Amino acid sequence: MSNTQSIAPVPIDQIVKATNILQQSSAPKFGHELLPYFSFKQGFLNLNNGSYGALPKVVTEACNELMAWQEENTDFYYRIGFIPPLIGVREQLAQLVGASDVDELVMVPNASTGLGVVLRNFLWQCGDTIIRCNTTYATVYKTIQYIHDVTPGLEISEFQLLFPTTRQAILDGWQKHITNVKANAPQGQKIVAVIDSVVANPAAAMPWKEMVKICKDVGIWTIIDGAHSVGQEDLHLADCGADFFVSNCHKWLNTKRGAAFLWMPKESQKIMLTTIPTSASYVTPGPDRPETNIVSQFQYNGTIDYTTYLSVHVALQWREWVGGEAAIHQYCNNLAKKGGALLAQTMSTKVMDPNGEFTMAMVNVTLPFPSDFQAQYDASVGTALSNKLLARNMYAVTYYHNSLWWTRVSAQIWNELSDFEILGNALVTICSEIVSEHKSANVPQNCKAVSFSSYLEQPLKGAVALDSNNGIGAPRPVTSTKVTLVGYHTQLASIRP
Amino acid sequence: MANVVSQYESKPPPFGHEMRKCFSFDPEYINMNHGSYGSLPSPVAEAIKPYYALAEANPDLFHRFTSIDLIRDVRKRMAKFIGAAHTEEVVFVPNASHGLNTILRSFIWEEGDIISSCNTTYNSISRTAEYISDIPPHPEVVQFTLLFPTSHSEIIQNWRAYVRSLNEMRDQSAQKLGRRPKIVAIIDSIISVPGALLPWKEMVKICKEEDVWSVVDGAHSIGQELDLNLAEANPDFWVTNCHKWMYAKRGCALLYVPKRNQHIIKASFPTSHAYKKGGGSNFVEQFEWNGTIDFVPYISASCALDFRAWLGGEHVINDYCHRIALEGGKRLAQILGTEIIDQDQDFQFTLSMVNVAVPFPPTMSSAFEIDMAFRRKLLIKRKIYPAFFYHNGKWWIRCSAQIWSQVEDFEVLGQAILEASKEILEEFGDGTEKKTMGIEDKVEKVN
Numbered sequence: 001m002s003n004t005q006s007i008a009p010v011p012i013d014q015i016v017k018a019t020n021i022l023q024q025s026s027a028p029k030f031g032h033e034l035l036p037y038f039s040f041k042q043g044f045l046n047l048n049n050g051s052y053g054a055l056p057k058v059v060t061e062a063c064n065e066l067m068a069w070q071e072e073n074t075d076f077y078y079r080i081g082f083i084p085p086l087i088g089v090r091e092q093l094a095q096l097v098g099a100s101d102v103d104e105l106v107m108v109p110n111a112s113t114g115l116g117v118v119l120r121n122f123l124w125q126c127g128d129t130i131i132r133c134n135t136t137y138a139t140v141y142k143t144i145q146y147i148h149d150v151t152p153g154l155e156i157s158e159f160q161l162l163f164p165t166t167r168q169a170i171l172d173g174w175q176k177h178i179t180n181v182k183a184n185a186p187q188g189q190k191i192v193a194v195i196d197s198v199v200a201n202p203a204a205a206m207p208w209k210e211m212v213k214i215c216k217d218v219g220i221w222t223i224i225d226g227a228h229s230v231g232q233e234d235l236h237l238a239d240c241g242a243d244f245f246v247s248n249c250h251k252w253l254n255t256k257r258g259a260a261f262l263w264m265p266k267e268s269q270k271i272m273l274t275t276i277p278t279s280a281s282y283v284t285p286g287p288d289r290p291e292t293n294i295v296s297q298f299q300y301n302g303t304i305d306y307t308t309y310l311s312v313h314v315a316l317q318w319r320e321w322v323g324g325e326a327a328i329h330q331y332c333n334n335l336a337k338k339g340g341a342l343l344a345q346t347m348s349t350k351v352m353d354p355n356g357e358f359t360m361a362m363v364n365v366t367l368p369f370p371s372d373f374q375a376q377y378d379a380s381v382g383t384a385l386s387n388k389l390l391a392r393n394m395y396a397v398t399y400y401h402n403s404l405w406w407t408r409v410s411a412q413i414w415n416e417l418s419d420f421e422i423l424g425n426a427l428v429t430i431c432s433e434i435v436s437e438h439k440s441a442n443v444p445q446n447c448k449a450v451s452f453s454s455y456l457e458q459p460l461k462g463a464v465a466l467d468s469n470n471g472i473g474a475p476r477p478v479t480s481t482k483v484t485l486v487g488y489h490t491q492l493a494s495i496r497p
Numbered sequence: 498m499a500n501v502v503s504q505y506e507s508k509p510p511p512f513g514h515e516m517r518k519c520f521s522f523d524p525e526y527i528n529m530n531h532g533s534y535g536s537l538p539s540p541v542a543e544a545i546k547p548y549y550a551l552a553e554a555n556p557d558l559f560h561r562f563t564s565i566d567l568i569r570d571v572r573k574r575m576a577k578f579i580g581a582a583h584t585e586e587v588v589f590v591p592n593a594s595h596g597l598n599t600i601l602r603s604f605i606w607e608e609g610d611i612i613s614s615c616n617t618t619y620n621s622i623s624r625t626a627e628y629i630s631d632i633p634p635h636p637e638v639v640q641f642t643l644l645f646p647t648s649h650s651e652i653i654q655n656w657r658a659y660v661r662s663l664n665e666m667r668d669q670s671a672q673k674l675g676r677r678p679k680i681v682a683i684i685d686s687i688i689s690v691p692g693a694l695l696p697w698k699e700m701v702k703i704c705k706e707e708d709v710w711s712v713v714d715g716a717h718s719i720g721q722e723l724d725l726n727l728a729e730a731n732p733d734f735w736v737t738n739c740h741k742w743m744y745a746k747r748g749c750a751l752l753y754v755p756k757r758n759q760h761i762i763k764a765s766f767p768t769s770h771a772y773k774k775g776g777g778s779n780f781v782e783q784f785e786w787n788g789t790i791d792f793v794p795y796i797s798a799s800c801a802l803d804f805r806a807w808l809g810g811e812h813v814i815n816d817y818c819h820r821i822a823l824e825g826g827k828r829l830a831q832i833l834g835t836e837i838i839d840q841d842q843d844f845q846f847t848l849s850m851v852n853v854a855v856p857f858p859p860t861m862s863s864a865f866e867i868d869m870a871f872r873r874k875l876l877i878k879r880k881i882y883p884a885f886f887y888h889n890g891k892w893w894i895r896c897s898a899q900i901w902s903q904v905e906d907f908e909v910l911g912q913a914i915l916e917a918s919k920e921i922l923e924e925f926g927d928g929t930e931k932k933t934m935g936i937e938d939k940v941e942k943v944n
Contacts, residue, residue, distance in 0.1 A: 039553035052556035052789060060553065067542070070747075072523040074534040075882050079872065109591070112788030116767035120602075123632060138770030139788055146764045149774045150605060250789060257552070258748075258791045274628045276766055277598035282624035284631050302594035302621065303534055303740065305747045308791060386561065395557040 012085045012313045015069045018061035019314055022321040030323065030331045034414040037322075045394035047423055049410040050203065050228060050362050052257065053250045062314040063256050066307045082306045086299065089312045093249070093261050096316070096325075098236035105263050106298035107309040111227035112139040114246035114262040115194070117276045118223055119143050126153025127189035129181060131220070133159045135199045140225055144194065157181045161199070162402045163364070164352050167207045174211050182218045192221040197245075198228035201399040202352055203362030203408045205233070212241045228252065230261070231319075232361050233329065243268045250308070252361070254315040258308035262298075269294050275301040328413055332361035335411035339420035340365055343409065346424025352406065361412070367398065367405040368431045373438070374404050381405065381434060388430045396423055504540050505807045512817045516901040519804075527881040527906050531897040532692055532717060532850050535740045535747065540807075544800035545746060548793045564792040565785060571799045575751055578802065579719065579737075580726035586759075588752050588784035589795040593716035594621050595766070596736035596752040600712055601625055601681070603762045609670035609678035610636035611663055613709070617643050617688045617888075622714060626683065639663060643688075644889045645852075648842045649696040656700050660707045681710040684732075687717035690886035691838050692850025692895045694722065698730045705731075719743045719751070720805070721849050723815055733758050740794065742849070744801040748794035754780065814900060818849035822898035825907035826851030829896065832911030838893065849899070855885070855892035856918055860928035863887040867921060874917040881906075881913050 013019075028034055037056050040046055046054065055063075070077050086107065094102045108114040116139070119130075124147055132144050148156050159177045161170065178193075185191055193215050197208045212222045224245040229235060231252030237245055245263040249255040264272060272294040274282050279301035283289040290296075319328060340351045340363030352364035367385075377400055385398040385405075397408040407427065409420065510518050519538050522528055528536065548567070552559045568589065576587040590596040601612070612626045630638045641659050643652065663680050671677045682704055686697040697713060704711040713732040718725065720742030727735055735753040739745035754762055759780040764772050769783040808814055823844060826837045835854035839846040861867070868885050876882040884895040894914065896907065 039550065041554040044555050046556070048557055052560050054556060055553055060549070068521060071521045071537050071542075073526045073528075073876075073880075074536065075528075075530050075876055078534050079876070109790055110767075110788035112767035120766075139767050142764075142770055142772040143768040145774075146768045146772055150763065248789070256791065257789050273632070276602075277592075277594035278621055278625040278628050280620040280624055282621075282628055284627060302592040303738070303747055304591060305791065305794070390555070390558055390562075393555075395555070 010081070012066070012088065012310060016062045016065045016314060018058055018065055019317050021058065022317060027322045030327075030413045031416045032414065034322070038414060040414075041393070043393050045419055045422060046412070047394065047396040047409045047415065047419060049412040050200070050251060050408065051397060053248075053252065053254065054412070054414075055256060056254055056315075056318050058318050059254060059256065059311055059314050063307050063311050066310050067305070070305070070307065078300075078303070082310070083299065085310050085313065086306060089309055090261075092316055093230075093312060096235070097230060097245075097247075097261075097263065098238050099263055100238045100265070103292050103295050104237075104265050105261050106295055108246070108260050108262050108298070109258045109304070109308070110250070110260045111225060111246045111248045112137075112143075113276075114260055115140050115223065115225055116143050118244050118246070118262070118264070118272070119147060119192075119194075120276060121272050121274065122190070122192060122221075124151040124154055125189065126151070127155075127186040128153075129155045129157055129185050129189070129191045131157045131159060131177075131181060131191065131193035133161045133194075133196070133199075135161045135196065135201065135204075136194060137196070137200050137225060137227065140194060155185075163202045163204060163358075167357050171207055171210055171214070175214050178214050178218060178220065182220070190221060191215075191219075192223060194223045194225060195242075197224050197226040197247075198232070198360070198362075200228065201397065201408060202358075202364040202401055202406060203228075203360075203410075204353070204358040204364075205360050206358075208242075209240055216241050227260075228362075231325075231328075232332070234325070237263050249312055249315070253312070254318060256308045256311040258305075259312060264294075266291075277302050322413065329361070331413055332411045333359070335415060335417065336361050336363040336409070339363060339409065339411055339415070339417055342417060343407075343420040343424045346421050347428055362408055362410050364406050364408050367407055368428055369405055369435065373435055377403075378438070381438070384434050384437070385430065388433065389426070392426050392430075394423060394426060504543075505803070509808050512900045513903045514901060520901060522901075523880070525880050527909060528899070528901070529881060529883045529896045529906060529910055531899045532689075532741065532895065533884060533897075535738070535742070535744065536899070537740075537746055538744050538801070538804050541744055541746070541797060541800045541804050544803065545793050545797045548796050552793065560789070560792070564796070568785070568792065568795050571796055574799055574802065575739075578725070579735075579751065579753065580724075580728050581753055581755075582728040583756060585781050586753055586755050588754075588781060589798075590736070590750050590752045590784070591748045591790070591794075592740070592750045593714060593736045593738045594619075594625075596750055597622050597683070597712065597714055598625055599752060599762065599766050600734045600736070600754075601629060601683075602766070603764070604679070604681060604710075605763075606634055606636045607678060608634045608636075609667075609674050610634075611666065611678065611680045612636055612638050613641060613660075613663060613680060613682040614638060615641045615643055615683070615685070617690070618683055618685065619689050619714060619716065622683060639666070645691055645693070645838045645846075646841060649699075649845050653696050653699050653703070657703050660703055660709055663709065664707055679710060680708075681712060683712050683714060686713055686715040686722065686735075686737075687848065687850075689717065690884060690895055691846070691852040691888060691893060692717070692848075692884075692897070693839070693846035693852065694848050695846075697732075701730060701732045704733075710734075716750075717741055717850075720811075721815065721818075723811055727753055727755075731755070739798045739801065743798065744804060746794040746797040746801075748791065749798050752784070808900065815849065817900060818898045818902070819847070821902050821904065822847055822849050822851040822896070825896065825898055825902065825904045826853055828904055829853045829894070829907040829911045832908065833914060849897060851896050851898065853894050853896070855894060855914065857892050857922070858927045859890060861892060861922075862925060862928045863892075864925075867892065867925065870921050870924065871917060874920060875913055879913045879917070881910055883910060 090105050091102045094105045099105050130144050148154050195208050195211050198205050215222045222242045224242045226245050226247040230247040249259040250257040275297045279297040281297050337356050343365045344351045347368040349366035349368050353359050389395050510516050521539050572587050573584045576584040581587050614623050614626045626638045684697050684700050687694050701711045711733045713735040715735050715737040719737040737751050739749040740747040765783045765787050767787045771782040830837050830853045833856045835856050838852040871885050886893050
């Protein structure tokens with residue numbers, strides 16, 4: 001298409017034809033009928049939307065069209081073309097999450113970046129305090145660690161969150177913790193709290209707005225890691241009281257991976273000096289710097305592929321077509337609760353959160369290991385669980401928390417109750433295999449995940465040289481069995497967003 | 498799923514307009530500014546589709562295992578390509594700005610430290626240095642002035658004198674502070690605007706002699722500068738965009754940190770789960786996962802090298818581009834009645850980008866509006882566009898010669914610029930009267 005004739009910007013709907021099909025047909029019911037609309041390998045049981053999301057075929061095709069548009073005339077695209085659709089996407093998201101103004105919301109590649117750029121913009125001083133939890137997501141946990149390591153005299157105060165628990169117990173504990181921190185912090189030094197709206201492991205919807213209020217009442221900054229929020233729950237950020245909120249669009253909102261938003265009301269923008277990397281439009285703070293300069297800095301700060309951000313538009317169209325936010329949330333939340341109960345029954349174990357006060361679309365169930373096995377943490381168990389699930393063409397997250405092994409299962413619109421039973425039966429077998437392998441100190445070498453080249457109809461040629469195992473096979477090397485329990489694994493294999 | 502690489506079983510089209518078959522440009526658009534954002538060849542776009550399919554076929558398998566293994570293999574290939582001594586010295590970052598920010602932010606800045614940039618440093622990197630200076634403890638930014646026309650030998654001479662003066666500054670600070678501050682110099686291997694190859698290896702050597710950190714912005718290097726050998730050149734840090742001259746998909750750059758300096762890089766951005774104090778001891782691991790992104794651009798670097806090998810390899814590609822840059826630039830200068838920026842220095846600055854003066858009187862305003870006017874008249878209206886920039890009292894054009902370019906393109910451009918400049922002179926005046934609005938010195942620089 002020739003878009004270089006006029007100066008007027010071309011809306012995404014004129015560029016993307018893939019979504020036309022949505023007007024011509026009605027969506028199937030939620031459940032397995034939706035599987036053909038995604039691109040999972042035949043038979044892959046995806047019970048882990050929470051980690052990496054999933055791209056509907058329509059959105060994949062739309063992204064191909066957006067990428068082709070980018071290549072037609074890259075100067076037009078990067079100097080003029082991408083700007084109006086990007087603002088359009090920000091407007092759509094601002095409306096979706098209940099921001100008061102589009103200029104409170106900018107796009108970032110992922111939650112880790114959003115949280116990282118906020119945390120690194122504060123001018124940290126000796127005597128400042130950062131509050132995190134043992135359950136804070138790994139990259140954020142370590143960002144705080146890094147800031148501590150390079151700022152002499154900065155304190156980290158860690159709030160211990162152990163499940164199972166209750167919302168009230170968390171709030172009581174949090175109140176005590178905040179009171180304590182406030183009492184011990186030097187006068188005039190800032191305290192910044194990083195709070196999850198939804199903890200990743202265990203999956204738990206937190207009473208974060210109440211936690212924000214507790215902080216706000218005593219002048220503590222609040223940064224919300226809402227990585228799992230948008231698309232899984234309704235948001236009304238304008239009156240949430242937090243200072244910053246970040247969420248991934250590529251988890252529960254069906255966008256291409258590499259899209260997230262950072263919400264920062266006008267007051268909060270005062271501490272934001274720069275993007276990372278710094279943009280060409282950076283202006284030294286002072287009277288010459290325009291008020292919304294940080295927002296324009298986020299528009300361009302290094303060459304990236306804006307397709308990920310623009311895919312929000314198409315993802316929202318798809319979600320509307322498939323049933324709309326409310327229907328999606330309701331289906332997933334109901335399935336998570338029923339599925340969790342069925343899973344626990346199948347494995348003869350327990351759901352972490354039986355009355356559902358922490359449960360949205362993800363549910364946590366104990367794994368069927370004997371209690372003496374549970375008590376002694378061993379990182380290789382996590383590796384084995386991961387590999388054995390993949391070898392069976394399925395996946396759910398597994399993790400160690402509060403002296404027990406758990407699985408975290410995501411309920412999505414392509415899932416049905418029977419999926420949970422299949423997972424349960426598989427885990428029973430897998431866990432008993434692991435126990436006997438451990439007893440005989442025999443972690444098998446043939447515990448291979450399925451070779452990725454089997455996914456292709458024809459082998460790749462002339463591309464990256466594949467090793468004789470076709471790229472993947474052996475489980476990650478086992479590290480020390482003396483691992484300090486910090487609520488997340490240190491092995492690459494066990495990354496779980 | 499088609500086996501795209503079967504295309505490589507037939508011969509490639511000849512260089513020149515027929516090579517447009519391998520790209521997906523708007524047929525009416527003459528691309529003379531590859532240098533800003535790169536161009537993705539269609540065979541590379543096809544070659545990466547299977548990886549996208551894998552990412553969706555089993556997102557967990559892909560993100561936890563497959564992509565990580567693939568990218569390790571690609572890093573090995575890239576390390577060899579740039580002549581790094583070890584694969585562990587090379588990691589992927591989304592773009593050069595990101596890599597340079599990672600380096601500059603990793604230094605623990607102290608009072609008295611000096612960041613050296615240049616008037617020709619890429620705009621976002623200059624701003625990065627400014628930002629670092631804006632926050633406590635306010636290291637000082639000092640600028641090396643580089644004005645064309647000049648020569649490699651003059652630059653080397655001036656650079657040596659400049660770095661020595663930085664050392665004198667440092668010695669004075671050291672006396673007051675009771676310790677010796679550090680000097681970190683940002684050096685372009687190839688300047689963006691003008692598009693000019695610098696004697697960066699000699700400049701790096703001088704930095705070493707003078708105990709100055711060398712941070713090389715090689716954004717334009719890979720795929721344009723031949724026979725890179727970083728182990729030999731031995732900069733302290735080096736960054737390049739694979740998505741510019743090397744045909745990778747956008748969002749693909751390399752950060753090179755020799756082992757001796759990895760302790761300086763305290764953390765990636767964003768910080769990795771693998772971060773630990775004392776940084777650098779697990780340099781590679783810290784850059785393997787920094788949040789969920791589209792990892793396929795990193796993999797595409799290898800597919801891009803396959804495409805380039807099919808075309809005949811680096812020398813074949815660059816010999817053509819260089820020849821067209823010179824021939825085209827000369828033709829353009831002839832049509833415009835102006836000059837190529839380094840014609841009196843035997844074109845020693847010219848690789849695949851050539852810089853030709855715009856036919857304006859010397860009084861012409863340097864205002865940003867002029868750049869915007871060219872954008873309207875050329876990019877939008879006439880569908881042909883080079884980069885524009887204002888340097889040392891003149892407006893210039895930077896043209897990128899590529900494998901689809903022919904000298905005829907420079908002729909079309911020449912006519913377009915003649916017409917457009919005449920229009921602009923009428924609209925804005927020649928600078929002797931005040932017709933332009935806006936701040937005189939706010940000129941947008943180019944990529």
